[in-house]
Structures are given as C-alpha cells and as structure tokens.
Amino acid sequence: MNFMNISQQPLRLYLFILNVLTMFGGIALFGVGIYGLVSNIALFEIEAISWIMIVMGMVVLAVSLVGLTSVIVEFRRLFGAYAIMLCFLVLFQLVVLIYTLTQHNKVDTLMDKAWQNAYDNNPRTLQDIETRLQCCGYETVTDRAIPKTSKLACRQSPAFGYDISCKDQLKHSYSRHETAILGVITAVEILQILALVSSMILWTKLPTDDEIDEQHRRDHSHRLFRGLRDEDQERSFNIQPAAGDDRGGYGTIANNER
Numbered sequence: 001m002n003f004m005n006i007s008q009q010p011l012r013l014y015l016f017i018l019n020v021l022t023m024f025g026g027i028a029l030f031g032v033g034i035y036g037l038v039s040n041i042a043l044f045e046i047e048a049i050s051w052i053m054i055v056m057g058m059v060v061l062a063v064s065l066v067g068l069t070s071v072i073v074e075f076r077r078l079f080g081a082y083a084i085m086l087c088f089l090v091l092f093q094l095v096v097l098i099y100t101l102t103q104h105n106k107v108d109t110l111m112d113k114a115w116q117n118a119y120d121n122n123p124r125t126l127q128d129i130e131t132r133l134q135c136c137g138y139e140t141v142t143d144r145a146i147p148k149t150s151k152l153a154c155r156q157s158p159a160f161g162y163d164i165s166c167k168d169q170l171k172h173s174y175s176r177h178e179t180a181i182l183g184v185i186t187a188v189e190i191l192q193i194l195a196l197v198s199s200m201i202l203w204t205k206l207p208t209d210d211e212i213d214e215q216h217r218r219d220h221s222h223r224l225f226r227g228l229r230d231e232d233q234e235r236s237f238n239i240q241p242a243a244g245d246d247r248g249g250y251g252t253i254a255n256n257e258r
Helices: 002-008 009-036 047-075 076-102 105-123 122-132 167-205 209-255
Strands: none
Touching: 009 047, 009 167, 047 122, 047 167, 076 105, 105 122, 105 167, 122 167, 122 209
16 A cells, blocks of 8 residues: 555545644644743642653654554554554553643642742742742742842842732643643543544454465466466467468468479
8 A cells, every 4th residue: 555545545544634633732742841841830840740741742743653654554563553552652641631630629739839848948949930920929929038038028129029929820820831731631632542443443454464475375376377378378379370381381382383
C-alpha cells in the first residue's frame, strides 16, 4: 500500500487524520508544560506536573508518528506495537487527569504552603512575584511580604508600594493553567481512544504473516507459470514459420522436377 491509497480507504484515512490531530495535541501539551515552568505558578508545587506535561507531549508526538507510519505502510506488527503504546499512554494520561482533578480542592492549602516555604527559604522568588504581579504579601499586603524588614515594608517601599495582595492573582493563574491542562489532556485522550479503537479494527483486517507468505507463494507461482506459458508460446511461434519454410522448400523442388 502506498500513501495515495489512504484516501481510497475511509478507515485508514480516518486513523491518519486522528494521528495528525493527536500530534498537534502533543505539541499543545508540551506548550502547556513550558508555560507552567516559566509562569509564576511554577512555585506552587505544580512544577512536577509541568515536567510531566512536557514529557507527555514528546511521547504523544512520538507515538503519533508511529501511528502515521503504521497507517502508511500498513504493517501488522507495527500496528500492534502502536496499539500497545497507545493503550499505555491513554492509561497514563488518565492517571494524570485524575491527579490534576484531585488537586483542585487543595489549591488554597498548596499555595499557602508554597508561599511560606518560599518566604523562609527563597525570598527572592517572592520578590520577583510581587514585582511581576504588582502586589504585596499573600493573604493581605502585610502577610509574609517581602522585604522582611517590617510588615508595611512592601507597601511603603518605593520599589513596590502596592495596595493589593498576591493570593487572588496567583489563584487565577493557577486556575487558568489547570483549565489548560484539563482541556488539552481531555482532548488528546478522546482522540487517542478513537485512534486506539480504529487501529484495533484495522489490525484485525490486516493479513497475518502466514497469509502474507501464502500470498507471496501464490504470486511467485503465478509469475512462474506465466513465464513458462509465455516461453512456450514464444517457442511455438518460432517453430511454426520454420516448418512452413520447409514445406515451401519441398514444394518448390517438386514443381521444378515436374
């Protein structure tokens, strides 16, 4: 089967399109992971999830390329390997999706804990957040604000001097990131489930190795028989003119003798 034959087989074309869409989904997962690392919310114990998104995006992209290759070459073993990889990937994404959902109700606790950890061990990070978000403190402008010289230092400092706290903005950023994760994973999950079902159906229709060997033997036998038949026909064609020439020669001699 070549690439042009895909358009003539709806199931192969359908699976080809699904894998192309899944490739874009993998790129989207990679982008969401990068966004989580470079944004402010990387503080709040979702850095691991961001790295998972990056790795998952690369894996989804690789598996989609395997799927596209299997659709084009239509090789049964490659289809089987693709289906197995896709099955494990779907299960892993389901685990990540469930884990992300379970963290939704823990956002306030995670953010408070992370802010305290940064306040104790990495105040420069909180200072950067306050500058970028133009806020002071966590719950209020005096709640664990940077600089630590006094509770009002952030609000009264000429370098900061902000009148709003950082909690609401950070929570809003976290919610946007969470929505992006859930949306992309859900979309990719649906596409991959459809691709998995389609690949299994197409796999059952592909010939086995024994069937392929038998077809090769039949094709070889057919070509051999056709070659022998053509050879016999060519030999018969060469003999008949020779026989006619001999008869013509004898007839000419006979007529001359008369």
